[in-house]
Amino acid sequence: xxxxxxxxxxxxxxxxxxxxxxxxxxxxxxxxxxxxxxxxxxxxxxxxxxxxxxxxxxxxxxxxxxxxxxxxxxxxxxxxxxxxxxxxxxxxxxxxxxxxxxxxxxxxxxxxxxxxxxxxxxxxxxxxxxxxxxxxxxxxxxxxxxxxxxxxxxxxxxxxxxxxxxxxxxxxxxxxxxxxxxxxxxxxxxxxxxxxxxxxxxxxxxxxxxxxxxxxxxxxxxxxxxxxxxxxxxxxxxxxxxxxxxxxxxxxxxxxxxxxxxxxxxxxxxxxxxxxxxxxxxxxxxxxxxxxxxxxxxxxxxxxxxxxxxxxxxxxxxxxxxxxxxxxxxxxxxxxxxxxxxxxxxxxxxxxxxxxxxxxxxxxxxxxxxxxxxxxxxxxxxxxxxxx
Amino acid sequence: xxxxxxxxxxxxxxxxxxxxxxxxxxxxxxxxxxxxxxxxxxxxxxxx
Numbered sequence: 001x002x003x004x005x006x007x008x009x010x011x012x013x014x015x016x017x018x019x020x021x022x023x024x025x026x027x028x029x030x031x032x033x034x035x036x037x038x039x040x041x042x043x044x045x046x047x048x049x050x051x052x053x054x055x056x057x058x059x060x061x062x063x064x065x066x067x068x069x070x071x072x073x074x075x076x077x078x079x080x081x082x083x084x085x086x087x088x089x090x091x092x093x094x095x096x097x098x099x100x101x102x103x104x105x106x107x108x109x110x111x112x113x114x115x116x117x118x119x120x121x122x123x124x125x126x127x128x129x130x131x132x133x134x135x136x137x138x139x140x141x142x143x144x145x146x147x148x149x150x151x152x153x154x155x156x157x158x159x160x161x162x163x164x165x166x167x168x169x170x171x172x173x174x175x176x177x178x179x180x181x182x183x184x185x186x187x188x189x190x191x192x193x194x195x196x197x198x199x200x201x202x203x204x205x206x207x208x209x210x211x212x213x214x215x216x217x218x219x220x221x222x223x224x225x226x227x228x229x230x231x232x233x234x235x236x237x238x239x240x241x242x243x244x245x246x247x248x249x250x251x252x253x254x255x256x257x258x259x260x261x262x263x264x265x266x267x268x269x270x271x272x273x274x275x276x277x278x279x280x281x282x283x284x285x286x287x288x289x290x291x292x293x294x295x296x297x298x299x300x301x302x303x304x305x306x307x308x309x310x311x312x313x314x315x316x317x318x319x320x321x322x323x324x325x326x327x328x329x330x331x332x333x334x335x336x337x338x339x340x341x342x343x344x345x346x347x348x349x350x351x352x353x354x355x356x357x358x359x360x361x362x363x364x365x366x367x368x369x370x371x372x373x374x375x376x377x378x379x380x381x382x383x384x385x386x387x388x
Numbered sequence: 389x390x391x392x393x394x395x396x397x398x399x400x401x402x403x404x405x406x407x408x409x410x411x412x413x414x415x416x417x418x419x420x421x422x423x424x425x426x427x428x429x430x431x432x433x434x435x436x
Contacts, residue, residue, distance in 0.1 A: 007426075179407070183410065186414045187417065189417065190420060193425045194417075198424075
């Protein structure tokens with residue numbers, strides 16, 4: 001569980017300081033280092049002197065990325081870096097087991113920085129630098145990309161290319177833009193602390209019910225989860241706008257998705273894009289090379305399945321999360337296969353006409369909503385209560 | 389001294405009433421969120 005608390009005055013004090021300190025600065029290098037300082041100060045408010053250990057880990061990551069950008073030692077360093085990151089990820093996800101093995105000493109550091117997200121950013125920047133897509137980041141940029149304070153709680157997961165391509169000194173924020181940013185923050189806080197909170201208090205029982213109410217709670221639980229999660233993203237996007245730091249959008253009315261592929265274009269968009277860049281497309285390309293472009297549907301099926309089983313495990317190393325991943329993989333495979341079959345049968349023009357019929361749109365939206373809602377039930381249900 | 393054109397245009401995008409309404413809306417949302425977060429249970433994101 002992340003340690004970042006949006007209800008804490010400390011978070012908002014750091015936000016105010018960040019905006020006040022960074023806004024007037026037009027020197028690119030100074031701005032970068034000020035932001036890195038703000039990010040480390042924020043972590044220090046949670047960890048105190050242990051922020052030095054986090055700084056040491058960030059330095060190690062920076063050196064690793066530098067080596068990845070060179071020709072010699074790239075491959076062994078890449079493998080070693082990936083192995084280390086994976087170990088830290090597993091320690092973060094299994095704190096009790098880590099404690100038992102005497103590895104629990106790093107758990108507070110990993111929780112403070114929301115290591116699940118840092119892990120994904122590490123993979124992204126490592127891949128881009130290894131492939132030569134962009135040069136490795138300097139030290140300040142390593143800090144700013146891996147642990148941006150306003151994205152620690154729950155993302156979004158910015159791509160390294162998007163991060164490094166943004167202007168070093170953004171255009172000054174106009175009064176209207178500042179108002180829009182504050183509105184976005186206020187909306188996020190309202191969604192999370194008012195609407196989601198009230199819905200939770202009034203309707204959610206933690207699934208400690210049975211019968212028809214359970215079906216109702218499944219629907220409301222999805223809604224509650226969306227409001228809570230998207231609220232975090234609204235706050236992050238608003239703060240990013242105030243600071244002049246690019247922060248990607250993460251949600252686009254996912255409750256209106258008409259199939260699972262559409263759903264992942266609307267829900268946790270930054271994660272979906274990460275999976276596409278770092279898992280789905282590399283797997284698809286590797287398999288396509290072996291089959292010389294044949295069996296596209298089978299390749300997509302395998303790529304969806306592996307990607308989303310791993311995505312499930314990223315959320316949590318347990319059977320409920322694995323099952324959640326499997327349900328989403330199944331939904332994606334079914335959607336992709338159906339789409340493929342429909343296009344083959346009707347042709348592209350007639351498929352477009354078919355998709356525009358309201359009855360099919362509504363049916364698709366209903367089925368998708370239910371599939372997602374029940375997949376969330378698998379994670380949220382108190383399975384331990386079933387054991388005698 | 390005349391105002392820079394960009395600044396003048398920015399202020400012209402929203403009327404006084406629009407500014408007032410939107411700031412009021414922001415205030416209501418922030419006050420409601422603050423009040424519920426203090427009087428309700430502590431609410432942490434049980435996230436990933």
